[in-house]
Amino acid sequence: MPDRPIQHAADGSTKTIEREWVPEVPVALEYNGLSYAVMMASPHDLEDFARGFALTEGLARSPDDITDIAVVEVEHGWIARAQLTGLGIEKLTERVRTRVAESSCGLCGIENLEAVSTPLPRVATHEALEPQAIFAALGKLRDHQPLTTATGAAHAAAFCAPDGAILQAREDVGRHNAMDKLIGALALAGQGASDGFILSSARCSYEIVEKAVRAGATRLVTISLPTSMAVERARAAGLSLWCLARDDSVLCVNNGAVPK
Known part of the structure; x- marks a missing residue:
């Protein structure tokens, strides 16, 4: 049900308008019966969220390591549960044992400072991205943003084919969550992320890169x-x-493609 706040204008006039707020609720992520994190997120595509979060956190090496995902609404929010197998279990138990307070947008504690300096794996060899593909994807992104259309306050992450066609898209109040949901959706579909490109509506922080x-x-x-x-x-x-993507321009920050 839309809310009806009062809009105040610079000329002193007021009017009542209808607004729909972007949903934000606590979502507890539990793996193997252990509570790993509580995130503030939008309560949709939570199976994708649990799957993608496990992959980006290194709790699972592959989608096959994640099974029995179940999502349930509880009194104060939502719980997403999953079973993990493989080497990621060691990281799960170590994190639960030595957990420090942190948020999805910040770092706390010596362990996290050390983790930031851990080298990332090198990405696969790839061809250069054509700017026209970026412009094509930007032109279609709004069609895949129903939550943003309704509220004007959600982030989106999309996976695009080399020509800019959008193959998968997910939204969330949090930019990190939108990425995790997208990654989880790709994993479920068996879609590798190396052939196309990821388009994010958010600021490009180090977490989005990682x-x-x-x-x-x-x-x-x-x-x-x-x-x-x-x-x-x-x-x-x-x-x-590539950043600062607009309808008519985009900034290439790093071209990691192999020259032809």
């Missing part, structure tokens, strides 16, 4: 500018990074 690389992406495009650490991490991993 999630893209860990998902196997080779090319990342963001609508906002990158941070210095995002640029550094992208260059070190060989990730092609």
Whole structure:
């Protein structure tokens, strides 16, 4: 049900308008019966979220390591549960044992500072991204953003074919969550992330770069500018990074493609 706040104009006039707020609720992520994190997220595509989060956190090496995903609404939010197998279990139990307070947009503690300096894997060899493909994807992105259309306050992450056709897209109140949901959706579909490119509506922080690389992406495009650490991490991993994407221009920050 839309809310009806009062809009105040500079000339002193007021009017009642209808607004729909972007949903934001606590989502607890549990793996193997252990509570790993509580994230503020939009309560849709939570199976994709649980799957993608496990992959980008290194709790699972492949989608086959993640089974029995179940999502349930509880009194104060949602719980997404999954079973993990493989080497990621060691990281799960170690994190639960030594967990420090942190948020999805920040770092706390010596363990996290050390983790940031861990080298990312090099991305796969790839061809250059054509700017026209980026413009094509931008022109179609709004068609894949129902939550943004309704609220004007959600982030989107999309996986695009080399020609800019959008193959998968996910939205969330959080930019990191939207990326995790997209990565989870790609994993479920058996779609590798190396052939096309990821388009994110968000600011390009180091976390967005790291999630893209860990998902196997080779090319990342963001609508906002990158941070210095995002640029550094992208260059070190060989990730092609394009930013400040607009309808008529885009900035190539790092071209990791192999020259023809």
